Every structure is written in C-alpha cells, then in structure tokens.
Amino acid sequence: MKSLQDRKERRWILERKLADADVSEEEQNNILKHLEKKETEYMRLQRHKMGVDDFELLTIIGRGAFGEVRLCRERATGNVYAMKKLKKSEMLRRGQVEHVKAERNLLAEVDSAYIVKLYCSFQDAEFLYLIMEYLPGGDMMTLLMRKDTLTEDEARFYVAETVLAIESIHKHNYIHRDIKPDNLLLDCKGHMKLSDFGLCKPLDSSSFPDLNEPEYSAGKNIKPSQEGDKRLSTSSAPRRTQQEQLLHWQKNRRMLAYSTVGTPDYIAPEVLLKKGYGMECDWWSLGAIMYEMLVGYPPFYSEDPMSTCRKIVNWRNHLKFPEEAKLSPEAKDLISRLLCNVEQRLGTKGAHEIKAHPWFNGTQWDKLYQMEAAFKPEVTGELDTQNFEKFEETAAPMQTSSKSGPWRKMLSSKDMNFVGYTYKNFEIVNDHEVEGIAELKKKTNKPKRPTIKSLFEDADNSDQPVQKGSFLNMLPPQLEASESLEPSPHSSISSPEQSHARHR
Template sequence: MDSARSWLQKFQPRDKTRAAGKKKEEDGNGGNQDSNEAIDEALLSSVTKQKVAAAKQYIENHYKEQMKNLQERKERRTILEKKLADADVSEEDQNNLLKFLEKKETEYMRLQRHKMGVEDFELLTMIGKGAFGEVRVCREKTSGHVYAMKKLKKSEMLRRGQVEHVKAERNLLAEVDSNCIVKLYCSFQDDEHLYLIMEYLPGGDMMTLLMRKDILTEDEARFYVGETVLAIESIHKHNYIHRDIKPDNLLLDRYGHLKLSDFGLCKPLDCSTLEENDFSVGQNVNGSTQSSTPKRSQQEQLQHWQINRRTLAYSTVGTPDYIAPEVLLKKGYGMECDWWSLGAIMYEMLVGYPPFYSDDPMLTCRKIVNWKTYLKFPEEARLSPEAKDLISKLLCNVNQRLGSKGADEIKAHPFFKGVEWNKLYQMEAAFIPEVNDELDTQNFEKFDESDSQTQSSSRSGPWRKLN
C-alpha cells in the first residue's frame, strides 16, 4: 500500500495543502490520515482525468487527420479515373497511370511519417544557386526517388528580411494541391539551413525554352499562357500572390507541361532608393534629361536581349522586366500584379523580348511605371489582333486590368477561343523537352560548384500571403 501510494504521489500536485496533510499524517493523526488519503485520491483522479482527456484529444486529432488524408487520397484516385475514362486512353495506359499515382501517394505518406534530415539524401547536380543558398537534384537513399532540394541559409534570410517570404512559400506549396504548382514533399532544418524537398522537374524553365526558340508561335504561346493562367488562379484561390512571376519561375516537367515555382535564392530588385519623381518620363539613370533612346528594329532588339538576358537573369541585382508598376511604386498591390506579369511574359513569347526591356534595370523600372508611353508592338512581330488586345488588357492600369475580377475574365478572352481549360494538362504539350533519364539536368543552367561567390540566380518571386 505504501509503495502504491508513493507511485501515485508522482502524479499529485505539490502544493501547501498536501504538505500540511503530510505533516499531520506524520504526527499520527489517524482520522486526518484517512481524510488526507481521500483528498490525495481526489487530486490524483483530477490529474489523471486531465491526462486522459489530453491523450484522447491527441488520438482523435491524429485519426481525424489520417481519415482526412485517406479520403483525399481516394478523391484524387476517383478524379484521375474519371479523367481517364473521359479521355481516349488505352486500358494499359490507364493502369500504368493509376499505378504511378499509387506509387506517388505511398511515397508522400512515407515522407510524412519519417522525420527527415539532410543525411537521408544523396546530393547530386546543382541546378540553382544564389545569395540564399542553392538548389540541387538529390536522391533519397532509402527509396532511390529523385527530388529537388532547396537549401536556404538562415543567416542570409534573417539579414535580408526574407524569413516570412520563405515561410509563406513553404506554406503555399504544402497547402495547394494542384498539378499547376510544384509539389513540396517535406521540409526540415538544421542549425544553419532550412531545406525544402520538392518534386524535380527535368524539363527546365521557360527562360531556357525562350532562349532556345527566340519566339513562340501564337499556338505555342496560347498553350503556355493558358497553363500559367491556371497556375496563377490556383494560388490566388488560396489568397496568395506571387508578385514576381517571370519565365525563370515557370518550370517544365518531362512532358513539357508547366508548373509555377520559385527557385529564386537572391533578393528582388531594390528600388527602395528611388523616389516617385525618379520614375518620371525622360530621365536617365543619372537623373539628367534623356531626349530619346536609339530606336532598334525588332531583330536588333531581340539580338541585344539575347546577349544580355542570361547576365541579367543571374545578376545579384535582378531584372524587373515582369514586375507590375504598382509593385515598383510601393503604393500597395493585390493579385492583379500577377496578371501584369503574365502580360509581360506573353509579350516576350511572341515578340522575343520583354515590353520594357532596357540595358539598365532602373531605366526598365521607369519604362514600366510610364507604360503608356513605352508599350509598343513592333510591326515585324505580326501579332494577331486578339493577342495584342489581351496583352494590352493585362499591361494597363490596375482598375482596368483583365483578371481583377478573377481568372475567368482572362479565360473568356477571344485569344483563348477553343481552349478546353479542364483538359489543358491532359493535352500533349506545345514543346516536349529532351530528357534522357530521371537525373538528366541538361535543360538547366550549369553552375560552377567550386565558386563560393555566387554569380547566379536572382530569381526571387517570393510567395506573399495576403491577410
């Protein structure tokens, strides 16, 4: 009995009442001893009830989450089965796709259960590098599955005030279940770095594709602009805006389909030193009056852009070519800024260079803010009236911008006539990249891994969560 009471006392609160009761017990007061034992048992019962309630809540939440995940898994399979039934796909291909889905689901569940660390991965080829860290292709040692590992320096994120941006990106990737968005499998950290384990898309990015092809046909552009619309729509539905969408952040899977991501590791262009009057028309970067800029033909401008494109993309300063004017002016902005970026990317796809391109990033900023003066369509590009109209309705004032009332406004534009939006990701892509195996990185820029001073990606595009 004494040993049992001693064990039970471990669960009892140590307060003055119990201390006094214990003293009386030691004095040999039998009646009080019985009373104190009753109090002890009551206190024990209360503490035990609290622990049982906490355990019950934990178990209920755990199984509720398990049931939710199971239901979502069933729904994803049902959706795929329905899409396959509606599509002209052979029974063998249907079975292969369903097996592939099951494999990915199992892989995802295993990663969720296991507490991962960098030691669980074999680090392979670097495909992105910048001030915040790097992105590498990696292989999970146990399963052999291939991923992209984003490794971010905590010290740099703190110094540059990017912690909230990275958290928002991680939360978005974990929250949004969309085939338009790169998938996040897990995240973990050590004393110096934060790691994001994401799906690896070996098709490269839109920047590389545009550098290889120069200009897309309107049919090709329609396909990729359409998939970008769906990607932007999917993040907007979760109350996120990207703020800096550009070709660098539009990744291609091995089949050529597009997914929105952010492999950016450097800071965005810093326009904080510019005052509002610095954006006035006719001033060059030194503040002196600039009467006119040398006029180039479309071909000359394209060649000039090709020479400078890679340097600008990987500079530590960054390129503002796709940033909306309201973002540059820092007067507050909403989801509409992403539709401006879409317009700038579409222009580059069809013309060969961004609409406000200049040798100097600050001059580009001024052109963007004064877009009414600088937005021109070269005759040599021979854009259709529908393409011109869509671009013009994206590169305009916020209150007039197409998409301000939702993505359906853009989907209904005549440029997209005939597009079956719900089947876009089931179609054959406009461009199928060359991918030899799951570790192939030929569609990405090569990086000098021995160079500790990064000269690479300024791809920032921080995900930003709206309040």
C-alpha cells in the same frame, strides 16, 4: 491531434470514393490495407528528423544570392527530387525571412496539378531546405532563349497553362507578385508548373527612390503610345530594331536572372510604387511574359533595372508593339488589357475574364494538361539535367559564410525566426507503386471503369486544399472519380475563404 484528424480524413475520403466505384470487396480491402501501410510509413517518417544526410547530392541546376537548387536522390527510397538550399544568414541579413516562409507555406498548402509539389522542408543550423518535385524539362526562360520567339499557337498553350497556375494560387488567397519565365518549369512532357526556383533577391524598390506615378490621372484609360515618350526618352541614340533588342536582351538575360538585384521586367507598377496591390498584379506579369514570348524580349526592357522600373511606372508611354513582330490584333489587345491600369486590367474580377478573351477562342481549358504540349523537351532519364544551365561545383559550397558576423548567434535550428519551417507531405511516402495489387493496373480495358489515378487527379485539379499531400495520387489505376465529396464532419480542412490573403 491534428495528425490523427488528417489520417481520419484521408481514410474517410478514400472509403467514400471506393464506395461509389466499381471495385470488388477484395480490391477495396487491398487498397485500404495499402493506405494503412503508407500511414505507418508516414508516422515513422514524422518521428524521423530529416536532414541533408538523408539525400545523395547530385547536379546543381540553379544558383543565386541566397543559395542553390540541385538534383538529389533520397537514400532510403531512391526517389529523385530537387533540393532548394537557402542560407539562413542571407535570409536574415537581407530581411527575407517572411518571403521564404511564405514560399514554404504556399507550397505546403496549395495542392494543385499546376504548382510544383513540396514533399518536405527541414533546416539545420545554417540552412533551410525544400525537397521538391523535380521537373526535368527546364524553365520557360531557357526555352525562350533557345527559340527566340514562339508562334501565337505555341504561346497560347503556355499562357493558358500559366493562367490556370495563377488561378490556382489565387483560389487559395495567395499572391505570387514575382511571376516570370524563370519560375515556369516544364515537366518531361512539356507541361508547365509554377514554382519559385529563382534564388536572386526579390526586387527591392527602395533602391529606386525617385519612382513616381505618371503625371496624368490614374483613372485615365490611355492607349499605349505608338510614338516615343518624348518627355522621358532624352537619349539621341537611334532606336534598336526588334532583332537588335532581342540580341541585347539575350546577352544580359542570365546575368540578370541570377544577380542579387533581380529583374523587375515582369513586376506590376503598383508593386514598384509600393501602393496597395492585390491579385491583379500577377495578371500584369502574365501580360509581360506573353509579350516576351511573341516579341522576344520584355515590353519595358532597358539597359539597367532603374530605367526598366521607370518605364513600367510610365507604361502608357512605353508599351509598343514592333511592326516586324507581326502580332495579331487579338494578341495585341490581350497584352494591352493586361499591361494597363488596375481598374481596366483583365483578371481583376477573376481568371474567367482572361479565359473569355477572343485570343483564347477554341482553347479547351479543362483538357490542357491532357493534350500534347507545344514543346516536348528532350529528357533521357530521371537524372537528366540537360535542360538546365550548367553550374560549376565549388570547393566547399556554402559551408562557412554564416559562421562569422553578427548573425552567428541567430543561426540555430531552433532559431525563433524559422520555427515551424519543418514540414513533411504525406506523399513523400508514395513510391508510386502499390505492392501486392499490381495486377489491378492491367484492368483498364473497361471504358467506364473508374481509375484511382484519375480520381486523385480530379482531387488535385479541383484545387481543394487537401492538406498533407495528395495521398490519392499514390494508388493504382482502378477507380474513376465519383461525385465530389463534402468534407467530413471532423475534417481539419479549411476553405480558402476562411483564410486571409497572403502577400508573398
């Protein structure tokens, strides 16, 4: 019944869009016929039990404690995706079942131009699989390692796109909680999308039992210290220069990214302290990433994760800006207003607070993704992985680890822990081509003539939770976005306000 409602909803939206557009009756019929063809394909796909054998496994582009990410090609269509493969045994052993479910739910629900797209998810007896959009430009971590630091103009572009991505998930009442450069992926044009390809264990702050709040009142608005924390910094070792700290950070960065401990460098103090936290914790992470872009390393980087956590919790004494970094007053102010108390943190009342900061003066927020990106990665083809780290293939990758031990009886594709994990996005039947009406793509010389492509991009950018995929993305350039649509009386779509906030 739900799938029938979704199908009616897709038809209703498209008919409304076509009715308001300058398209002939013949063209409308062709487009509606194409939608019906795709609906038939989607229905057939829904009946097909997808599995790893439906894909040709290609290059590994990520590996961690829980599994791996690799490039893959769907055998039936030739479409290229990123396949995220997670070990059920590790999810169960480390208590991460809810975390991985939350990731799947977020990617399935949030249909946004700023979030990596999930096409389908499935499972077998040993593994969970996510078939996702492949972004060949690499991630922000790799870019920062290559560039050392960004100029303020370059950083402004990517910080602004990250603001839009965070705002997008917040509109759906999700909290990411672990935003870091590893999770900011770049497409072939250099534009950023938010994902969670980090396969390392989310930081377990129970490993740091002596984390305590600073001795001063949480309500005190104390400026970041320009002097050392004389009470906490007991080492007599000389302070590193910015360049020395940068080199030390880069030496350890990859190891931290793929470790089983994880890196706490971008996590807000209220999360580490296991206090109640809300969406504002993601804006702290944004401040830490912005600092790293401009300085070259995170603001609270230390020799070990425990020391980093202590610095974050005592941020008033440890947030400093090296003079040689030559940050503008506006940049320092924005970072200081993100890396601060929740009560004073920008973004607590909404992303508009951050967008209005003087550092963003002149930023065209509604045109960021139409602009030329600050960097355009080198990409030679759809299978190009040069912007990702190289990983060696193992003899028998992840095939035997879950066949022994206390978790064996729990590892079944019907295991109650993973019921409901399987998902198929309507857009997986999208071959990005409309057969029989390709000639419509050539009719783009009329400046006021709408395009279906832009119509669908508007649907994406509005962040309305259109479930079962942005089917509007699959049609040819012919229509332009008309007036925004109200949900149909029989719509199965719920608004973000109707759902509760979900902690990732």
